[in-house]
Amino acid sequence: GQSLEQPSEVTAVEGAIVQINCTYQTSGFYGLSWYQQHDGGAPTFLSYNALDGLEETGRFSSFLSRSDSYGYLLLQELQMKDSASYFCAVSSGGGGNKLTFGTGTQLKVEL
Amino acid sequence: DAGVIQSPRHEVTEMGQEVTLRCKPISGHDYLFWYRQTMMRGLELLIYFNNNVPIDDSGMPEDRFSAKMPNASFSTLKIQPSEPRDSAVYFCATKRGVGRQPQHFGDGTRLSIL
Numbered sequence: 001g002q003s004l005e006q007p008s009e010v011t012a013v014e015g016a017i018v019q020i021n022c023t024y025q026t027s028g029f030y031g032l033s034w035y036q037q038h039d040g041g042a043p044t045f046l047s048y049n050a051l052d053g054l055e056e057t058g059r060f061s062s063f064l065s066r067s068d069s070y071g072y073l074l075l076q077e078l079q080m081k082d083s084a085s086y087f088c089a090v091s092s093g094g095g096g097n098k099l100t101f102g103t104g105t106q107l108k109v110e111l
Numbered sequence: 112d113a114g115v116i117q118s119p120r121h122e123v124t125e126m127g128q129e130v131t132l133r134c135k136p137i138s139g140h141d142y143l144f145w146y147r148q149t150m151m152r153g154l155e156l157l158i159y160f161n162n163n164v165p166i167d168d169s170g171m172p173e174d175r176f177s178a179k180m181p182n183a184s185f186s187t188l189k190i191q192p193s194e195p196r197d198s199a200v201y202f203c204a205t206k207r208g209v210g211r212q213p214q215h216f217g218d219g220t221r222l223s224i225l
Contacts, residue, residue, distance in 0.1 A: 031211060042202060043154070045213035087154065094159070094166055095209040097142055101154040 002026040002090055004102035011108045012078055020073045020105045022088035030096030032064050032071045033089045037104070043087060046073070075107070083109045113137070115217035117203050123223045129191040132220045134203030135184060144214060145178055145188050146202040154202075160186065193224045 004024045012018040022032065031050035035043040049055055049064035049071060061074040075082055085104040092098055116135040124130055136143050144159040158168040163180045171178070175194070180186040190197055200221050204214040 033213070042216040042218050043204075044216070048211045048213065050211060094161075096211075097159065097161075097206070097209060098167060099144075099156065099214065103153045 002092060002100040004088055004090060004100065006086075006088055006102045006105045008103070009106045009108070011110060013110050014078055014080060016078050017074065017076050018078060018107065020075075020086050020088075020107070022071045022073075022102055024069050024071075024088070024090050024102075026069075026090045026092050026100070028092040029066070030091035032062070033091065033099065034060075034062055034073045035087045035089060035101075036084050037087065038084045046086075048091075078109050080109050080111075083107060115203055115205050115215055117201075117217035117220050119220060120218065121221045121223075123225065124193060125225050126194055127192045128224075129189065130193045130197075130222060130224075132188040132201050132203075132222070134186045134188070134217060136186070136203070136205035137207075137215055138184075140205035140207045140215070141183075142206045142208075142214075143180060143186050144204040144206075145186070146204065146216075147199045148202060148219075149199045157188070195224045198222055198224045 006022045033048045034046040037043045047062040054063045059076045064071040085106050087101045087104045089099040089101045118133045145157040148154045157170045158178045160180045178188045200219045202216050202219045204216040206212050206214045
């Protein structure tokens with residue numbers, strides 16, 4: 001089976017940098033994704049790492065180490081609108097189409 | 112482009128009633144996923160389809176749950192009979208192709224079973 005661990009809550013101030021870690025145990029690993037979900041909203045895709053290293057998309061970056069079964073999401077220049085839950089998810093099985101989500105990290109951005 | 116469309120947005124019904132949730136995927140997307148989200152269990156995959164064929168239904172909690180995809184434009188998730196523990200937000204998500212293509216989620220159906 002698959003299991004993922006991420007912190008339940010993180011608090012940071014506007015303009016700061018925050019890192020949300022994710023460790024996983026899985027079989028048939030294809031990649032690690034990150035999704036953002038605002039309260040009452042739908043999960044929206046942020047990034048995907050299939051290979052080791054850093055992927056950068058604007059203020060957000062995501063890192064993967066397959067040998068350590070570890071990844072993180074880095075959010076820079078935090079804004080109030082970044083307050084949301086962030087989920088890591090491993091792709092496994094079915095050509096990597098099957099996603100298993102972590103329990104989510106609630107990020108609170110304060111003034 | 113229209114996103115994934117789910118209906119209804121909210122459903123409140125009494126225990127024992129049949130509940131049908133609907134999903135219209137993004138045109139051209141060949142994978143469709145049904146998820147359930149609760150505080151206790153998080154976001155769980157229930158079943159997914161590829162080209163209208165069910166591929167993996169190992170997440171379907173029990174026989175009271177069933178899902179169909181009669182064509183590329185429509186899928187349903189049915190609960191019969193419903194129970195209070197089925198109360199959750201149910202999301203439909205779709206994607207194009209295999210691999211790194213992201214899943215696009217609908218706005219969800221917030222289901223309350225009294």
